[in-house]
Structure formats: structure tokens, C-alpha cells
Amino acid sequence: MKIKKLSLALALACAFGVGSAQAATEIQWWHAMTGALADQVNSIADKFNASQSAYKVVPVYKGSYADTMTAAIAAYRSGKAPDIVQIFEVGTATMMAGGKAIKPVYEVMAQAHEKFDPKAYMPAVTSYYSDTQGRMLSMPFNSSTPVLFYNKDMFKKAGLDPNKPPKTWDEVGADAAKLKEAGIACPYTTSWESWVQLENMSAWHNQEFATKQNGFGGLDAKLSFNNEVIVRHIAKLSSWVKSGLFIYAGRGNQGDAKFYGGDCAMSTASSALYGHITRSSKFEFGVSELPYYPEVKGAPQNTIIGGASLWVMGGKKPIEYKGVAKFFTFLSSPEIQAEWHQKTGYVPITKAAYELTRKQGFYETHPGTDVAIQQLLLRNPTKDSKGIRLGYLPQIRNIIDEELEAVWAQKKGPKQALDDAVARGDVELRKFERANKAGAR
Amino acid sequence: MEKRTQFPVGWLPYALVAPQLAITIVFFIWPAGQALWQSLLVQDAFGIHTEFVWFENFQVLFADPTYLESFRVTAVFATLVTSLGLGSALVLAAACDHVIRGARTYQTLIIWPYAVAPAIAAVLWTFMFNPTVGILAYGLEQIGYHWNHQLNGGQAMALIVISGLFKLIPYDFLFFLAGLQSIPKSLIEAAAIDGAGPVKRFLTISFPLLSPTSFFLLVVNLVYAFFDTFGIIDAATQGGPFRSTTVLVYKVFQDGFKGLDLGGSAAQSVVLMAIVISLTVVQFRYIERKVQY
Numbered sequence: 001m002k003i004k005k006l007s008l009a010l011a012l013a014c015a016f017g018v019g020s021a022q023a024a025t026e027i028q029w030w031h032a033m034t035g036a037l038a039d040q041v042n043s044i045a046d047k048f049n050a051s052q053s054a055y056k057v058v059p060v061y062k063g064s065y066a067d068t069m070t071a072a073i074a075a076y077r078s079g080k081a082p083d084i085v086q087i088f089e090v091g092t093a094t095m096m097a098g099g100k101a102i103k104p105v106y107e108v109m110a111q112a113h114e115k116f117d118p119k120a121y122m123p124a125v126t127s128y129y130s131d132t133q134g135r136m137l138s139m140p141f142n143s144s145t146p147v148l149f150y151n152k153d154m155f156k157k158a159g160l161d162p163n164k165p166p167k168t169w170d171e172v173g174a175d176a177a178k179l180k181e182a183g184i185a186c187p188y189t190t191s192w193e194s195w196v197q198l199e200n201m202s203a204w205h206n207q208e209f210a211t212k213q214n215g216f217g218g219l220d221a222k223l224s225f226n227n228e229v230i231v232r233h234i235a236k237l238s239s240w241v242k243s244g245l246f247i248y249a250g251r252g253n254q255g256d257a258k259f260y261g262g263d264c265a266m267s268t269a270s271s272a273l274y275g276h277i278t279r280s281s282k283f284e285f286g287v288s289e290l291p292y293y294p295e296v297k298g299a300p301q302n303t304i305i306g307g308a309s310l311w312v313m314g315g316k317k318p319i320e321y322k323g324v325a326k327f328f329t330f331l332s333s334p335e336i337q338a339e340w341h342q343k344t345g346y347v348p349i350t351k352a353a354y355e356l357t358r359k360q361g362f363y364e365t366h367p368g369t370d371v372a373i374q375q376l377l378l379r380n381p382t383k384d385s386k387g388i389r390l391g392y393l394p395q396i397r398n399i400i401d402e403e404l405e406a407v408w409a410q411k412k413g414p415k416q417a418l419d420d421a422v423a424r425g426d427v428e429l430r431k432f433e434r435a436n437k438a439g440a441r
Numbered sequence: 442m443e444k445r446t447q448f449p450v451g452w453l454p455y456a457l458v459a460p461q462l463a464i465t466i467v468f469f470i471w472p473a474g475q476a477l478w479q480s481l482l483v484q485d486a487f488g489i490h491t492e493f494v495w496f497e498n499f500q501v502l503f504a505d506p507t508y509l510e511s512f513r514v515t516a517v518f519a520t521l522v523t524s525l526g527l528g529s530a531l532v533l534a535a536a537c538d539h540v541i542r543g544a545r546t547y548q549t550l551i552i553w554p555y556a557v558a559p560a561i562a563a564v565l566w567t568f569m570f571n572p573t574v575g576i577l578a579y580g581l582e583q584i585g586y587h588w589n590h591q592l593n594g595g596q597a598m599a600l601i602v603i604s605g606l607f608k609l610i611p612y613d614f615l616f617f618l619a620g621l622q623s624i625p626k627s628l629i630e631a632a633a634i635d636g637a638g639p640v641k642r643f644l645t646i647s648f649p650l651l652s653p654t655s656f657f658l659l660v661v662n663l664v665y666a667f668f669d670t671f672g673i674i675d676a677a678t679q680g681g682p683f684r685s686t687t688v689l690v691y692k693v694f695q696d697g698f699k700g701l702d703l704g705g706s707a708a709q710s711v712v713l714m715a716i717v718i719s720l721t722v723v724q725f726r727y728i729e730r731k732v733q734y
Binding site: 069263427 | 484486501505679682695700701
């Protein structure tokens, strides 16, 4: 009996193995996902490979986002680029300036005669990766947006209504003061300060982050986030640092651990943190929209995304592009997107996947997981809220981190620090413009 | 007048040094040449558009006040790491050379940290000094000292110096101990019979005889502080707060690897290369004269 089963399995394996080795065109997909996310990536590829036999997507883990991007660029330079590579959002401008090194997604889809309706996608997600004419350059993959997480147990302890999270920044301040009075050492913290407090706060209040439509309109953009709304916001946060309402946890995602570790009562962080908090925290928590200033006209607008998208590299054979197009269609299907969204906490890239998830009753059993989507769908993105398309954005974020740290340490005033960040960031932008003039599209 | 014998030179000596030369060219000269060449170019990440610009990258670099500031940070960091590393390793080695019972255990324990990867060491120390959960930060808080390296530049510097030393001290210790053990016992005993105490014996006999070792370690430690510490800084402080731990090599890593500014970071590595070459030349010309082999 056992032997029979085994030989059957062997025969099947042979048949499939040999069959695919002969016919299938291999499509290399380099990514930077680890742990549970890597499992999902592999499962998507497996499902695609099982659904047809002409193409075989091979996911390869290439290290961190920066590692993956550097590896793909080095591979292109030596003529061994993958077909698809996952690039973090701050690398978008560099990829775009790559000229013939990359192939825009809309071109891939059109040349493969693949059915492709850009309107089916969520505008706030695709706009980040589209050109000024609205043509999609890369396929959004893992996208999230900043939301407010709050610890319901701590809210109860401070006598606050755990089902009434703060909606505006003034309410955040008032709640933080009550939490502090109740003996909570860290009422509020944040992760990704440049992304949350500057880039997203600008979009959320429909304020310009940089000229030329936040850089979408050309490489000669200049930073302009030192406007009144942002200066006032940073001044508010700085006063909270002084009074102990806002605890600075460090750069990047270091604020995350302070929230799910149970130190901080509120945190503005990536919506993709949801799963992690569910797994590792022992308290009840809630999710709410990113707070805003009601006195600013047009606020709240919509928030912008972070995460990564899939770029198609240039110089490949038409048959490979055909396979990439088929894979992207498969990747965008509601079932795949809904599963990706529910398993990882990233937002789905199509409205259909959102509808499907709602029909499945996922948002009732996992309250708060739809906050990010509603925030992104709130209004149609304007020129100031569709994303940030700036060269050397990693360096600019670094400069912003440095200048904000000077504010939190009370070494610089908010206006001075933001002016300095703009001046220093503009130097980086000019350097990028100088290096990429010829390749720009 | 010294008499030199001349041997006829054939192909053999060249053949014998050829492998060494090949390795030097492939792994040292060639990459250094590449960096030099790249530093004169302005190029996009994919290498599609390249322009030869002479020294423009350097002009941009030295017009940047934050770059000049990172020289100061680097000098402070390198001085602290090298002097504290050499000093404490020497004290530990001298003490260990003195111990009779359980000397092996001490030695093994002190050498252990060397087996820890630098970035891991930095993560360990960062965790221990974490303002909210760190045991050391907690201890400091108990004795009334507020620790927050995320906002205090001096404390952040202390953190990366400690993380750097963690790995450097065992290395220096090993060399010092070997050096001490190779000093002839007869010299020490003779001094002891003449009435010199342990401190006097160390200062007048052991320390001068260790000078070749100390000199070698000085060079190695400086190179370590200049080149090998970006992993530590990336894991512990990412150059912050407010650039107070952005040393030259970390800026190269950040701009080149993370930011893909190839020309700019190549120019920075050329500057770094020049600094280390000149430091080494100075050391060999002036300090080595005082060294007794």
C-alpha cells in the first residue's frame, strides 16, 4: 500500500518535473521578504506555477531592501538582472531614472496584450508608482500606511473611554496628559518619523512636501515641507517631548517595540504592524486613523503608502515579459490579494480584494484592519497627496532624522531645524539631478 | 664599510613573489584604483549616464559643513577606541601574566568576546543600554544618572566606543599577553633581585620590550576604528542623534550602499584612504623610530 502510494507520487513528480523543465520559461523574482512574509511570497509563486505550465516564477531572497536593490543594480551592470525585483518606495526615483534598465509595467502589460485596467487598483496605492500621466511604472506589492495604535488597557487605567481614540492632535495631547497623570511613563511615541510626521502629515493635510508635484513633475524639484502646518506640528511634538507626553524611541521602527512591549500607550506606526501586535502583546489594543488638525482646510485628505513595489528589469526576452504580465494579472486577482492582505496586514492593491475581504467578514473578526484602507480611499489623491518621488530619498530621510533629533533634544527650534533640513535636502536633490539628467523619463 | 654579496638575479624570485603580487593587485590595488576612478565620475545608479567631472565630487564634499564635522567625530571616536583599547588590554594582560592559579580560565574568558560578530556586539550593548528595557540603563537610573543615547550625543558616542572596545580588547589582549610571555624571565628575576617591585619592573622592563607589539597594535587599532566600525554604528545608533556618531566610514556606507550616490561615496572613500595612508606613514616614520625590536 505504502509502496504503491510512493511510486504513484514518484511518477507524478517525474511527469510534472520533466514537463515543466522542458517547457516552462523561468522568471526570476528577487525579493526582500523574511519570515511569514517570505512564506507568503513563496506560496504566491507556487500557486501561480501550479495554475499554468508555460512559466515558472522563481522567488529568490536577496537580503534587506537596500541589499536587494544594490544586488539588482549590480546584476544589471553585469548583464544578469532578474526579471522582477522588489524595490522599497524610497528607491522609486532611482529606478525611474534607470532609463532602459527598467521596463514600465504599463508597457509590459500592453505589449503582452494582457487585460489591464489601472482603474481597478486603489488610486492612493498606484499613484505612488505612476508617472504624471497616471501610467503605472511598477506593480505595487506590499503597501502600508501610518495609523494610530492605542493600548486600551492603559486608556481604561487613565479613565479614558477605550472605544474613543483621539481623532485630532489636540485630543492626542489631552489624552496623553491624562495617561501621564495616571502614571504611564510613555503616553505617545512614533516610528518612521520622516514618513509619518512629515511625508504623511503633509499629504493628510494636503500640503506640499516638495515642488513639482512632490517631485513627480521633474528632477528639479525643491523641498518645501518647512511650511506653517508642519512647523506647528513639529513645535507641538517638541513641546510634548519637554513635558514628557511624547517619548522619542529612536530612528526607523524602534518605536514599534515600545508599543507592543507595553511601554507606550499610543503610537503612530505602519498599519502592517497589526499582525505583530496581535501576536506579541498581552493587552487589548485599538486602531484609529492618523490624527489631524481640523483647522487646516481640506484635512483630512488621504495618507500615502510606504513599503515596496515590483519593478520589471529591462533587456529581457519578449516571452519572459509575457510571463511577467501573466504573473502580474495573477498577483492582482482578488483572491490572491485578499489572502495577502489578510495574512500579512499589508493593504490590498485592488478595490475588488477589499470588497472580497469585507464579504468574507474579515473586518468584523479583526477590527481595525480596514482603517488603513479607509484612510487611503478617503479622497482622490491630489498632486500633494499621491506620494513622494524624490531622488536620494534615503539621504533626505536621514537628514530629517538628524534635524528632528536636534529639535527633540531642544537644541534647535522647529522652524530652524526644518529650514536646515530643506536646505541640506536640496543639496542632495541637486546631486541626484546632476547624476541622472540623461536617464530621466 | 659593509660588504654586500651580490647574487645573480634570475626569474625565480619573481616567480616566488608572483602569487603575493597577484593577490595584492586583485584585492587591493584594483579596487582602490576603481574607487579613485569612480570618485572622478558623476554617474547614475545603473551606470547608464556617466560623466567625467575631475574633482567636482570632492568640491561638493568639502563644501558640506556636515562632512567636515564628521572628521571631528571620527577623530574623537578613533582616539577613544585606540587609547582605551590599548590601555585596558595592556592592564588586563599584565594582570593575567601575574596570575598563577586559573590563568587559563581568565585568558579564555577575556578572549571570548572576540568570537562575537561586531554587529551582534553592538546589538547586545544597545539592548543593555536601551533607555526603557536595558539593564544597564536601569542601573544607571537607580544611581540617579539619566541614560538616553537616542537623544544624548555624548552617551551615543560612549555606546559605540564600548561596543567597539568589546571586540578590540580581546584582540589586543592576546597580542600583549603573548608579548609579555616572550620576555625572558631572567631579566625580570634579575630586576626583582635588585629590589624592583612589580610596577617598577613593568614600567622599566616589560613595557619597553613590548614596544614592537604596541606599535603593531596601534596601527591595527586605528585601521579598525577607521574602517571596521560601520556595522557597529549601523546597529547601535545609525549615526545619530544629530550626527554625533556619524564617522567617515559610516557616511561612506550610508551614501554609497544605502543611498546609491556612487561618485560622492567614492570620493569619501578616497579621502578616507588618504587619511589612513598618511597616518600609517606618520606612524612608521616617527613612532617606529622609538620602537626597539
